Amino acid sequence: MNDTQPTTDASPRYILEHTFGYTEFRGDQQAIIETLVNGQDALVLMPTGGGKSLCYQIPALARPGCGVVISPLIALMQDQVEALTAVGVAAAFLNSSLDYQQAQTLEAQLLRGELDLLYLAPERLLQPRTLELLSQAHISLFAIDEAHCVSQWGHDFRADYLQLSCLHERFPSVPRVALTATADQRTQGEIARRLDLENARHFVSSFDRPNIQYRIAAKNNPKRQLLQFLNEEHQGNAGVIYCLSRNKVETTASWLQQQGFNALPYHAGLSAEVRAEHQRRFLREEGVIVVATIAFGMGIDKPDVRFVAHLDLPKSIEAYYQETGRAGRDGEPATALLLYGLEDVVKLSQMANTSEGSEEHKRQERQRLDAMLGLCEITSCRRRALLRYFNEELAQDCGNCDTCLTPPVTWDASDASRKLMSCIYRTGQRFGAAHVIDVLRGADTEKIRQFNHNQVSTYGIGSDLSANEWRAVVRQLVVRGYLQVNAEAFNALQLTEQCRPVLRGEESVQLRTLPKAAKATGKPDSGRSRAAVEISEQDRPLWDALRGLRKSLAEELGVPPYVVFHDATLREMLSARPRNEQEMLAVSGIGDSKLARFGEPFLKLLAEFETVTEADTN
Incomplete structure (x- = not known):
């Protein structure tokens, strides 16, 4: 021993x-x-x-x-x-x-x-x-x-x-x-x-992870949204990006590499050797982004993952919570970004309906998907809704999710909803969202001419809204149960019993306004992101030196840098500036063994910087 x-x-x-x-x-x-x-x-x-x-x-x-x-x-x-x-x-x-x-x-x-x-x-x-x-x-x-x-x-x-x-x-x-x-x-x-x-x-224990900022947005050019997120908030940070399909993992990783990011794919279709190598690099190198299916991540004990992004909708809140929980294990600020669209709803509904499980299993899967969609579309605090799912009540709004930081604007979409529902009915409840929106906006397409949908009473009555805005209306009405997508009929939009009061004018519908696309500035929005842990310009040289020493010691031992010391331990070292072994032991994360193995080189480095600082002061 x-x-x-x-x-x-x-x-x-x-x-x-x-x-x-x-x-x-x-x-x-x-x-x-x-x-x-x-x-x-x-x-x-x-x-x-x-x-x-x-x-x-x-x-x-x-x-x-x-x-x-x-x-x-x-x-x-x-x-x-x-x-x-x-x-x-x-x-x-x-x-x-x-x-x-x-x-x-x-x-x-x-x-x-x-x-x-x-x-x-x-x-x-x-x-x-x-x-x-x-x-x-x-x-x-x-x-x-x-x-x-x-x-x-x-x-x-x-x-x-x-x-x-x-x-x-x-x-x-x-x-x-x-x-x-x-x-x-x-x-x-x-x-x-x-x-x-x-x-x-x-x-x-409490399921709350207050250091994670939850952000959920509708897909609106998701590559541009992801690039802006990475450039403005997570340059050089380690992170995980989840996609539903292996093909999307590969194309996203390749595209990120072209944008200058150190991105690696990970899915069950890769050989065991490639998966092991990509996981090793993620754990041992700094600033690596893994683009993955859910095959990646269970039990990954990397403390300094600063973000988790989902480019597709997770199929349950449990999956979402577990996957976002891979960010910020060190307790430092981290971000969970989810981008989703109507196509995700359709795809996951199809997967639930065609799974090999019993009818009870399929029903449970649909319930979990509905709960996940509900979390996406709420206009109140995301964290309260997330914790409520796990039977935990938060006393007040968290102040660290998108709906708390930038409360969503809603609009009276009752008239638009009636137009959409009427158009679905007039076209026979046989067509997908894209075609119904084309009819509403009065488009001149071969399909509209083929079915004489330029003759229906709802043709062109929705030209006041953009196709993007209509897609947002469709998505929210599906989530709220006014419409359903029939996967067995080419994803046709169909009316549900719930829509009758709306059509009769007995019920109003308030929907979330589609946010305007933010202009890429190249600068972090400090008001929204707490994910970048600030180091003062004065402390930056010592911080870089501490991380450099940790990296070299880790490489000598063949272990990830955080096995030597976590970022949080280095940050406390930076603040406390221990001068001897007793003071070093007072730093969180340093016990007897780590002091014996790593204490001397770090104390020597801190002493060197102290000498330089004193010389500069004199």
Whole structure:
């Protein structure tokens, strides 16, 4: 065992301070840790970046034996093990990336009691040979990470998670903890039931991530919108951009490269080697943007992702919340941008209707899509609506979402809605939005002439609105249930029962005004974006030097820069200017092991800058 590793009888607080370098527990961490240290089971819901890992790492170190962590991804295991090794914890992973000899060596270490934490994939854990190995070892706890993978309703479902209830049967005296960042009430119940944790203590932390600024906008030349967002607010920042299709991932990554960004594609159609290389670069290089399908991101432990952008609509609020939660894990300001359009609604509706699940499953999928669309179209605080979905009430508007920062303007769209509904009816409820809008605006197209739609009473009555404005009306009326898109009839717009009071003039309709396209200025809009963490011009040379030193140390060790120190730790170092080891230990994120490994070069650098500053002053 590493010399800097605390003994197994050390208190959780001692481990928190001396191993991980933090002085205080956050939220429910202490109660969760004490529950596990005392041998009880726990189910933990905590937002991404909320400190879930410490909830099982500290009890594993405080209890005698080795903690076994079930994790769904090899990359996530490697990431966690690198970070633990950097703070002096004897951690390892056992997966298919190891050859036979390496695996044998690791198994021998486990049996000799030389490991504090061992990471396994569920598939590996469930092999009879692995279960037999664990039964011969001294196990301190089982941690089931990303526990929402057990949910058959979820987009990250892993069948092997369903069999993990065997841990309770085979190891009845070993405490278990299941952890996830994303689960509505139904998924929480499913996790508890399937993992046999119904009698466990449940800890549900606040889902609020106040450092993330949520922004949702209708697509209006999405490439231009994305480029403006990146140029004005996120030059040089690491981020993730999500697209629905592999083809869109490839074309978007290629286009961003042409615009001068360090952008890499990631989707299941790429070889395992390419995906691993792109993920490695994202974790270890600075300022890399990954353009991906949902195949990327689960468990990515990179703290300094400054933005997550969606170029297509996520299919549920759970998916949206989980994916946006990959931004700002360090607690620093970050942005979540979503661009969506009517075509997204149509595409996701088709996917829900043609899925292989039962009618109940399809109904649940449609409900989740409706909730996601509702979040897009609301005119009130986005964060309050997002948290309400997870049964959490925010006392007041957040002040850090687009609807709070720039309250949307609404207009009385009752007359426009009636015109649109009438036109849909007059053309037989057989045509898509583009054709109906052409009829409303009095266009002269071959299709209009073919069906004699230049003869209907609604031809040309909507020429006062642009095609873009009509698309906004269509999209909002679909979302609100006045219209539906029939995927089985070439995406034809059709009326619903709900539209009758509007057509009869008994109900008015207030819709969100289509925002005017902002002019690209090349300058950040400091009033809207808090994502860029400001460093004063005076401090910039030292800040750059600290980051440069971190980068060189990380390259020597072959680990991502944040494994050495997080940005937040460097920022505190910049502010406190520690002059000795005692003062360095007071900086958040620096424990005994990191002080021993990295303290000297950073103290030397700080002293050099102090000398230069004093010389300049004199």
